[in-house]
Amino acid sequence: MTAPTVLLADDHGAIRAGLRIMLEAQGITVVGEAADGEVAVRNAAALRPDVVLMDLRMPGRDGISATREIVERGLGDVLVLTSFDEDDLVFGAIRAGAVGFLLKTVDAPTLGQAVRAVAAGDGALDARVTRRALAAVAENTPPTVPGARQAALPDLTAREQEVLDGILQGWSNAQLAARLRISVPTVKTHVSNVLTKLGARSRSHAAALVRGGED
The missing domain is CATH 3.40.50.2300 (Response regulator)
Structure with a gap:
């Protein structure tokens, strides 16, 4: 490399x-x-x-x-x-x-x-x-109704949700590929789609947006 x-x-x-x-x-x-x-x-x-x-x-x-x-x-x-x-x-x-x-x-x-x-x-x-x-x-996010977090998220596909879960766990692209049994380029595509749907600029921004909306 x-x-x-x-x-x-x-x-x-x-x-x-x-x-x-x-x-x-x-x-x-x-x-x-x-x-x-x-x-x-x-x-x-x-x-x-x-x-x-x-x-x-x-x-x-x-x-x-x-x-x-x-x-x-x-x-x-x-x-x-x-x-x-x-x-x-x-x-x-x-x-x-x-x-x-x-x-x-x-x-x-x-x-x-x-x-x-x-x-x-x-x-x-x-x-x-x-x-x-x-x-x-979290301190800068308005209070949410308990249980409303998933409903507030964009319409992610099942695979995109798995990728988002991995992002929240801090997994790298290589780790996501191994755990989901898909290629790294495919992972990158899913990550890009997740960030776009969340309106996030980066993985850290996506994690912040999702966790900030938890009750």
């Missing part, structure tokens, strides 16, 4: 340097860097990385706005690095279309694995970030 390419977006040069060392030591190619959101969008358009490793707090244009444009223009998948005090920003990044979230304290092997997963079309969610993000979604 060809090594994934990454664009680093963080306003701290020392952090970018550390991330570059961690990634390149694992055979991942860092094609560029950006110190603010505007440069991140511009460099993503010019370099077309597989993954944009995005900080959320940056001077000038922030990471959420940059994530939204990168996703809308199809310039790359966005993997967010966040800290414990950024719950509100994580929620905004989910809505903007980020496909993964890791804490800034992540170790090198986990970071490399997450980048490869995102480059392969899967998501990458730190369990601690996911728990807090889903709680934030």
Whole structure:
């Protein structure tokens, strides 16, 4: 498999340097860097990385706005690095279309694995970030009538429902393919259909929408 390419977006040069060392030591190619959101969008358009490793707090244009444009223009998948005090920003990044979230304290092997997963079309969610993000979604979701969650969902096919259940479990495309006994390209098609029907920008957004509607 060809090594994934990454664009680093963080306003701290020392952090970018550390991330570059961690990634390149694992055979991942860092094609560029950006110190603010505007440069991140511009460099993503010019370099077309597989993954944009995005900080959320940056001077000038922030990471959420940059994530939204990168996703809308199809310039790359966005993997967010966040800290414990950024719950509100994580929620905004989910809505903007980020496909993964890791804490800034992540170790090198986990970071490399997450980048490869995102480059392969899967998501990458730190369990601690996911728990807090889903709680934030629930707090911002109007109360629902008990038992009404399934009725509020779009008309998913039986297979799409199975894929959605797998997404909620955090399964990768390869895991879904193995468990459902279908090919990875077929899984990707079903995932795309599920996201479209839910009006979700990413797997994490889909999980947030569904879990946020639970009573």
